[in-house]
Amino acid sequence: MSVREEFDAWAAEGRDRGMEDRHWHTAKHVLxxxxxxxxxxxxxxxxxxxxxxxxxxxxxxxxRAYGLDGSPEMTRNARSYTDDESVGYVVGDFGSLPFDENSxxxxxxxxxxxxxxxxxxxxxxxxRVLRPGGTFYCAVNYYEENVHSHEWQEFIEVEMTRWSxxxxxxxxxxxxxxxxxxxxxxxxxxxxPPASEFPTEDWExxxxxxxxxxEYGTLLTVGIEx
Amino acid sequence: MSVREEFDAWAAEGRDRGMEDRHWHTAKHVLxxxxxxxxxxxxxxxxxxxxxxxxxxxxxxxxRAYGLDGSPEMTRNARSYTDDESVGYVVGDFGSLPFDENSxxxxxxxxxxxxxxxxxxxxxxxxRVLRPGGTFYCAVNYYEENVHSHEWQEFIEVEMTRWSxxxxxxxxxxxxxxxxxxxxxxxxxxxxPPASEFPTEDWExxxxxxxxxxEYGTLLTVGIEx
Amino acid sequence: MKESLLDIVxxxxxxxxxxxxxxxxxxxxxxxxxxxCTECGETYPIEDGIPNLLPPDMREESPA
Amino acid sequence: MKESLLDIVxxxxxxxxxxxxxxxxxxxxxxxxxxxCTECGETYPIEDGIPNLLPPDMREESPA
Ligand SMILES: Nc1ncnc2c1ncn2[C@@H]1O[C@H](CSCC[C@H](N)C(=O)O)[C@@H](O)[C@H]1O
Ligand SMILES: Nc1ncnc2c1ncn2[C@@H]1O[C@H](CSCC[C@H](N)C(=O)O)[C@@H](O)[C@H]1O
Numbered sequence: 001m002s003v004r005e006e007f008d009a010w011a012a013e014g015r016d017r018g019m020e021d022r023h024w025h026t027a028k029h030v031l032x033x034x035x036x037x038x039x040x041x042x043x044x045x046x047x048x049x050x051x052x053x054x055x056x057x058x059x060x061x062x063x064r065a066y067g068l069d070g071s072p073e074m075t076r077n078a079r080s081y082t083d084d085e086s087v088g089y090v091v092g093d094f095g096s097l098p099f100d101e102n103s104x105x106x107x108x109x110x111x112x113x114x115x116x117x118x119x120x121x122x123x124x125x126x127x128r129v130l131r132p133g134g135t136f137y138c139a140v141n142y143y144e145e146n147v148h149s150h151e152w153q154e155f156i157e158v159e160m161t162r163w164s165x166x167x168x169x170x171x172x173x174x175x176x177x178x179x180x181x182x183x184x185x186x187x188x189x190x191x192x193p194p195a196s197e198f199p200t201e202d203w204e205x206x207x208x209x210x211x212x213x214x215e216y217g218t219l220l221t222v223g224i225e226x
Numbered sequence: 227m228s229v230r231e232e233f234d235a236w237a238a239e240g241r242d243r244g245m246e247d248r249h250w251h252t253a254k255h256v257l258x259x260x261x262x263x264x265x266x267x268x269x270x271x272x273x274x275x276x277x278x279x280x281x282x283x284x285x286x287x288x289x290r291a292y293g294l295d296g297s298p299e300m301t302r303n304a305r306s307y308t309d310d311e312s313v314g315y316v317v318g319d320f321g322s323l324p325f326d327e328n329s330x331x332x333x334x335x336x337x338x339x340x341x342x343x344x345x346x347x348x349x350x351x352x353x354r355v356l357r358p359g360g361t362f363y364c365a366v367n368y369y370e371e372n373v374h375s376h377e378w379q380e381f382i383e384v385e386m387t388r389w390s391x392x393x394x395x396x397x398x399x400x401x402x403x404x405x406x407x408x409x410x411x412x413x414x415x416x417x418x419p420p421a422s423e424f425p426t427e428d429w430e431x432x433x434x435x436x437x438x439x440x441e442y443g444t445l446l447t448v449g450i451e452x
Numbered sequence: 453m454k455e456s457l458l459d460i461v462x463x464x465x466x467x468x469x470x471x472x473x474x475x476x477x478x479x480x481x482x483x484x485x486x487x488x489c490t491e492c493g494e495t496y497p498i499e500d501g502i503p504n505l506l507p508p509d510m511r512e513e514s515p516a
Numbered sequence: 517m518k519e520s521l522l523d524i525v526x527x528x529x530x531x532x533x534x535x536x537x538x539x540x541x542x543x544x545x546x547x548x549x550x551x552x553c554t555e556c557g558e559t560y561p562i563e564d565g566i567p568n569l570l571p572p573d574m575r576e577e578s579p580a
Contacts, residue, residue: 004512035395035405041460064456070510075502085480088453091504096464098505103460128467132452133404169261178359179261180406180450224406226358226452230576267524290520296574301566311544314517317568322528324569329524354531 001157003093003115007071016049016077019111023141024051025189026218027110030139031055033181033222039063040105043129045094046070046112050078053087056108068092094122102131110139110218114161123175123223130225136177138168138221139185146219148212168221177223186217227383229319229341233297242275242303245337249367250277251415252444253336256365257281259407259448265289266331269355271320272296272338276304279313282334294318320348328357336365336444340387349401349449356451362403364394364447365411372445374438394447403449412443453482453503463489463496464505470496517546517567527553527560528569534560 010016031052036042038061044052047067056062067089069075075089092098094116107126116122126136142149144164153160163171169179190213195206203209236242257278262268264287270278273293282288293315295301301315318324320342333352342348352362368375370390379386389397395405416439421432429435455472463470468491475498476484487496487503497504504511519536527534532555539562540548551560551567561568568575 002510004506004510033407033409035408037395066457070506072499072502072504076500079500079502085454088457089502090453090457090461091502091506092464093506093510096507098461098464098503100460100462100467133399135406169263173359178450180361180448181259182261183259222406224404224450228574230570230574292521296570298563298566298568302564305564305566311518314521315566316517316521316525317566317570318528319570319574322571324525324528324567326524326526326531 003070003158004072006156006158007069008073011071011073011077016074020049020051022190023110025187026141026185027052027139028055029185030110030137030218030220031059031108033220034060034106034108034135034137036060036062036106041103042066043068043099043104043107045107045109045126046115047078047089048074048110048112050075050081050087050089052108052110054082054084057084057087062086064088066090068097070094095125097125097129099129101128104129105131105134107134107136108139109137111141113138114140114142114163115158116161117159119161119163120171120175123171123177126223127176127225132225134225135180136172136223136225138172138223139218140168141218143168143219146212146216148208148216165219165221168219172221172223175223176226178226179221180224181220181222183220184215184217185220186215187213229296229384230298232382232384233295234299237297237299237303242300246275246277248416249336251413252367252411253278253365254281255411256336256363256444256446257285257334260286260332260334260361260363262286262288262332267329268292269294269325269330269333271333271335271352272341273304273315274300274336274338276301276307276313276315278334278336279304280308280310283310283313288312290314292316294323296320321351323351323355325355327354330355331357331360333360333362334365335363337367339364340366340368340389341384342387343385345387345389346397346401349397349403352449353402353451358451360451361406362398362449362451364398364449365444367444369394369445372438372442374434374442391445391447394445398447398449401449402452404452405447406450407446407448409446410441410443411446412441413439453498453501454480455482457503461487461503461505463492463494464507465489465494466492468492517562517565518544519546521567525551525567525569527556527558528571529553529558530556532556 042062044067050067053065053067268288270293276293279291279293470487474485485498534551538549549562
């Protein structure tokens with residue numbers, strides 16, 4: 001199934017807002033670390049509902065925020081959630097970014113990078129569009145160390161790349177990005193029921209759920225264009 | 227009073243371990259973000275008790291960790307706290323780093339940078355010793371936005387630089403470092419008494435103390451050598 | 453889309469400049485139109501204010 | 517200090533190489549000795565295993 005078919009269906013079901021609510025628990029911390037200056041041009045790869053671009057405009061004073069998504073329905077929804085003139089959305093693919101060389105100051109991506117058909121190619125594209133000193137804030141919940149995420153592939157038709165933290169660092173460096181930071185950002189907001197309620201529909205034990213959210217959380221890798 | 231006199235006295239009074247205990251609340255989070263690889267050479271500027279070098283050896287597998295401090299007594303204490311052969315200490319000044327060009331992979335500094343007599347010169351020295359892609363993790367509790375820190379100058383003879391978050395970013399860029407990240411890291415461990423116990427000796431109101439520790443915490447600015 | 457996007461947008465295939473042809477405007481935005489690559493001639497539709505810059509082989513045309 | 521520090525250490529003034537003269541060793545460490553700049557001739561003492569690489573005008577000699 002194509003990215004377009006899979007995620008157009010998600011958007012039609014309103015899953016874009018559900019993801020925004022859940023991802024925001026950690027994404028807000030990621031966004032607040034970005035060295036965005038007033039007037040900067042920022043890009044959100046796999047923008048879904050588009051919350052990141054809106055946040056970088058409001059909180060960091062970005063001059064223009066663009067969200068790119070392979071699903072026309074996602075961008076259509078995202079566009080309907082804002083009337084900020086300086087936020088824009090485009091339909092595009094991670095493998096062929098429709099932006100000029102050195103045209104972007106900073107790139108953010110949450111829970112989307114690993115859908116790239118060719119992640120190494122996507123990193124090269126990111127390098128091409130970032131200006132020197134521009135950062136790529138790459139946040140994922142699906143990665144090797146997070147064993148609780150491994151089963152997600154069963155529910156998604158699009159093939160996902162499951163790298164370890166080390167593989168992220170290595171791939172960034174191989175593409176020529178410097179790695180500035182890597183961190184696990186805990187989700188301290190998802191509610192975890194008392195032990196007596198386990199097993200739940202999704203979780204065998206409370207320990208597993210605590211580990212997934214409070215310990216592994218979101219893996220952030222920050223690359224910077226030399 | 228010279229850095230040496232001021233901080234030799236602190237070391238003699240055992241204040242190095244007291245600082246380690248308090249600073250660790252946020253420093254551990256800073257250290258865990260650093261992209262240190264096995265075998266890397268790391269440098270801790272203003273190392274005090276030297277905990278950062280020890281931690282980067284143990285947790286991140288740094289190949290060699292050096293602590294530099296202007297106070298011989300601080301380095302003497304630091305040396306006595308470890309028997310790790312790959313951790314070393316040198317007496318030196320922030321304005322004249324005794325390290326070769328491109329000889330250091332990553333630099334950490336906690337609550338020390340602002341004592342530099344010439345902070346811009348120190349940033350140039352940092353650039354000189356870092357290899358391309360090397361990071362400078364600069365953590366401070368004394369900075370413009372943290373209004374509760376302003377009075378600290380009254381208790382210290384050495385003149386301190388009080389920059390704002392923006393001034394840190396600007397100074398890093400002026401020196402030619404790319405700014406990869408800036409963040410406030412809350413100290414969630416310092417105990418804050420119930421409201422009924424305020425005013426305390428140090429704090430007028432509980433709100434002030436909460437703001438100082440839980441909100442402002444430690445200002446981290448990450449620079450990277452292009 | 454705003455026309456200011458043209459500053460930084462390019463053809464996803466050859467990364468060359470795009471020419472804008474406007475069919476419909478509203479409040480300073482282009483609601484419908486076409487972006488054409490000045491180099492390879494490939495065209496990219498703008499629908500409901502959103503440019504579709506997928507590589508053409510990944511695009512499914514909506515029924516006319 | 518370990519001798520491996522010599523790989524990366526330099527004179528704080530002119531950033532040139534340092535020569536090591538050892539007065540006392542223990543367990544593969546240099547406990548006492550002198551580092552001398554191969555270019556400007558400035559000397560830096562190693563005391564209790566710690567090299568003092570402060571610029572000379574910031575150094576206070578400990579009493580002999
Ligand atoms: N190859 C590709 N090119 C562009 N977008 C893609 C893509 N593969 C997946 N996506 C998009 O990536 C998004 C992943 S879901 C995450 C959405 C959003 N960042 C959030 O945090 O909520 C989907 O909207 C999907 O359409
Ligand atoms: N100009 C300078 N050059 C080198 N070290 C300096 C300096 N000015 C201050 N220092 C050192 O910086 C340290 C600041 S106290 C912080 C110590 C340690 N990083 C910790 O987090 O606990 C002191 O040990 C002091 O001697």
